[in-house]
Amino acid sequence: MPIRDFADFILGSIAALFPVMDPIGSVPVFLVLTAGVPQSLRHSYARRIALNVIFLLISFLLVGGGILRFFGISLEVVRIAGGIVVFHAAWNTMNAESKMSELENQDAAQKAGEHKDISFMPMTIPLLAGPGSIAVVLGLAAEASRGAGTVETAQNLLAVVIAIGLIGLIIYVALRSSSLLLKWLGAGGIQALSRLLGLFVMAIGVQLILSGLGDWIESLSL
Numbered sequence: 001m002p003i004r005d006f007a008d009f010i011l012g013s014i015a016a017l018f019p020v021m022d023p024i025g026s027v028p029v030f031l032v033l034t035a036g037v038p039q040s041l042r043h044s045y046a047r048r049i050a051l052n053v054i055f056l057l058i059s060f061l062l063v064g065g066g067i068l069r070f071f072g073i074s075l076e077v078v079r080i081a082g083g084i085v086v087f088h089a090a091w092n093t094m095n096a097e098s099k100m101s102e103l104e105n106q107d108a109a110q111k112a113g114e115h116k117d118i119s120f121m122p123m124t125i126p127l128l129a130g131p132g133s134i135a136v137v138l139g140l141a142a143e144a145s146r147g148a149g150t151v152e153t154a155q156n157l158l159a160v161v162i163a164i165g166l167i168g169l170i171i172y173v174a175l176r177s178s179s180l181l182l183k184w185l186g187a188g189g190i191q192a193l194s195r196l197l198g199l200f201v202m203a204i205g206v207q208l209i210l211s212g213l214g215d216w217i218e219s220l221s222l
Contacts, residue, residue, distance in 0.1 A: 009159035017167055023174045026175070033122070033123065039179050043176055046171075049119050049171060054168035057164045064134060074219070080212035
């Protein structure tokens with residue numbers, strides 16, 4: 001495969017995944033879910049989220065379709081389940097008590113286990129590597145397999161892997177930079193933003209549930 005075609009496949013994969021994953025749009029949600037979390041732990045979450053997304057999407061690129069078929073799970077069901085998780089996280093955020101004091105934050109920096117780990121659920125699944133992203137990756141895998149021969153197919157898959165890695169890097173930079181927004185708004189501003197954005201995060205969960213239900217009903221061909 002010519003280098004230009006290889007680069008085009010990478011760019012095409014990024015163009016297909018980026019709007020669905022929306023790494024920049026995940027920053028406010030990340031701030032909502034990590035309100036009251038020490039900066040060091042927030043940076044750790046950012047790194048783990050990026051790695052989780054990369055690992056999960058590459059796994060689905062290689063074997064995802066077979067796993068879903070083996071367990072008889074449809075993307076519609078995954079979308080509904082993801083929506084429930086997002087709704088629950090947003091509900092807890094909106095009904096949370098006042099955030100920890102500065103002294104408690106310093107102590108929590110040494111006891112990171114006291115904070116609920118949001119790096120996999122709901123940040124990785126279903127917000128960033130949700131049903132939409134998985135569907136796009138499965139589509140890219142099908143497109144890659146259309147290469148003329150095993151070598152070209154392997155090169156196409158490698159291009160998608162590189163694209164996923166680059167998007168993972170963008171996610172890490174975006175989430176790590178969220179601390180700048182935190183410093184600008186201050187603790188009070190983040191608390192107010194958490195309550196406000198909690199409503200929108202809850203709406204995202206409801207939309208995922210309704211979309212999943214709509215697609216499931218449509219698949220029944222009633």
